[in-house]
Amino acid sequence: DSGVTQTPKHLITATGQRVTLRCSPRSGDLSVYWYQQSLDQGLQFLIQYYNGEERAKGNILERFSAQQFPDLHSELNLSSLELGDSALYFCASSVSPRQTNEQFFGPGTRLTVL
Amino acid sequence: EDKVVQSPLSLVVHEGDTVTLNCSYEVTNFRSLLWYKQEKKAPTFLFMLTSSGIEKKSGRLSSILDKKELFSILNITATQTGDSAVYLCAVSGNTGNQFYFGTGTSLTVIP
Numbered sequence: 001d002s003g004v005t006q007t008p009k010h011l012i013t014a015t016g017q018r019v020t021l022r023c024s025p026r027s028g029d030l031s032v033y034w035y036q037q038s039l040d041q042g043l044q045f046l047i048q049y050y051n052g053e054e055r056a057k058g059n060i061l062e063r064f065s066a067q068q069f070p071d072l073h074s075e076l077n078l079s080s081l082e083l084g085d086s087a088l089y090f091c092a093s094s095v096s097p098r099q100t101n102e103q104f105f106g107p108g109t110r111l112t113v114l
Numbered sequence: 115e116d117k118v119v120q121s122p123l124s125l126v127v128h129e130g131d132t133v134t135l136n137c138s139y140e141v142t143n144f145r146s147l148l149w150y151k152q153e154k155k156a157p158t159f160l161f162m163l164t165s166s167g168i169e170k171k172s173g174r175l176s177s178i179l180d181k182k183e184l185f186s187i188l189n190i191t192a193t194q195t196g197d198s199a200v201y202l203c204a205v206s207g208n209t210g211n212q213f214y215f216g217t218g219t220s221l222t223v224i225p
Contacts, residue, residue: 002156002158033213042216043157043204043215043218045212045214045215058213090156090157102148102159103148103159105150105157106156107156108155108156
């Protein structure tokens with residue numbers, strides 16, 4: 001158990017809908033990362049927040065957005081969902097925003113878009 | 115274009131064998147290379163490498179980085195069925211502060 005929690009565990013929804021994935025980092029970690037893992041594309045970095053502010057942006061679609069709240073939990077919002085958005089979404093946390101730090105991964109949220 | 119390539123894609127060995135997994139990268143302004151093990155759940159951290167030529171070891175696992183040739187290897191000796199997993203390599207650079215992951219090497223250890 002990494003100490004990072006993600007909810008929900010599974011999510012099934014229809015195309016065109018909007019969902020929110022939630023992540024709570026490990027106690028003391030200020031940095032949160034979001035990743036998407038699909039069968040055909042492997043693990044893709046989406047976005048990073050540090051202490052409430054966006055720190056780095058990866059391959060995140062415009063239909064996706066994220067934020068980190070004052071209590072350091074983070075939410076990833078996915079809208080206008082498409083079949084291709086079906087994937088495992090991981091959240092990870094680390095102590096600092098530096099790229100050389102180890103990241104601890106949550107158990108993931110499996111999103112299925114029908 | 116920044117990228118990380120892992121090889122082989124898949125590997126099946128018998129218990130007790132030694133395996134070497136490869137990770138090559140082309141990432142602007144390299145900062146670190148990380149190895150993760152992913153079973154049927156979230157990736158778990160194995161090693162972080164930032165300097166060339168310094169081997170990191172943890173039990174039967176070891177890893178080394180070559181920043182001149184832009185690759186890293188992960189060695190697993192005396193493999194066990196519990197080593198069966200996908201091994202992911204990730205590289206960070208400071209261009210856009212991105213992490214780049216390879217597609218992983220799937221290792222299956224059979225008794």
